[in-house]
Amino acid sequence: MDEQPQGEKPKIIIDEDWKTQVQAEKAAAKQGDPAAGEPAAPGEPPQAADQTPPGAADFPxxxxxxxxxxxxxxxxxATEAMMSLGQIPNPITGEAKVRRNQAKYLIDTIGVLQERTKGNVSPEEAQAIDGLLHQLRMAYVRTPSA
Structure with a gap:
């Protein structure tokens, strides 16, 4: 065994194959794979399990x-605000969850943009912001508190 010179920290060698094998075993165990506990043969690289969650291919x-x-x-x-109001489901989780504080923050942010861009947007853009804020504020007041 090699002696470390005094004052030097020992070098840590990370076995990447071992880490990959453990990750593959964990993923297989979650999916109920009976082969999850079988280690790779010596000298053979571990088989990496497909760790892509279902539906993830739809989200590159x-x-x-x-x-x-x-x-x-x-x-x-506006889309984030509608998700926060539970009006549309989160595209990743598929779950519609109300987060009123987050919704208020996003609606207020659009209001700040409206104020800061006043006089610097076309009449159509100004009308679109007014309509959007009205719809979001109405959705907010109709959303029950938790």
Missing amino acids: DDPEMPPASFEMLLTGL
């Missing part, structure tokens, strides 16, 4: 995005 890691615009910013904030 880095999807194409539309061009940035004022309308897309408002649409994104």
Whole structure:
């Protein structure tokens, strides 16, 4: 066994194959795979389990995005607000959950954008923001408190 010079910390060697095998076994165990406990043969790389959650293929890691615009910013904030109000389900979890504080924050953020862009948007954009804020505020007051 090699002696460490005094004052030096020992080097830690991480066996990546071992880590991969453990992760694959955990994933297989979650899926009820009977082969989950079988280790790979010596000298053979461990079999990596498909760790992609169901439905994740519908959500690529880095999807194409539309061009940035004022309308897309408002649409994104409004969509998040509607999810926070439980009006539409979260696309990842499929669950509709009410989060009134988050919804209020998002609605208020759109209100700040309305105030800060006043006089710098087209009449159509101003009308769209007014209508959007009205709809979101009405949805907010109709949403029961938890």
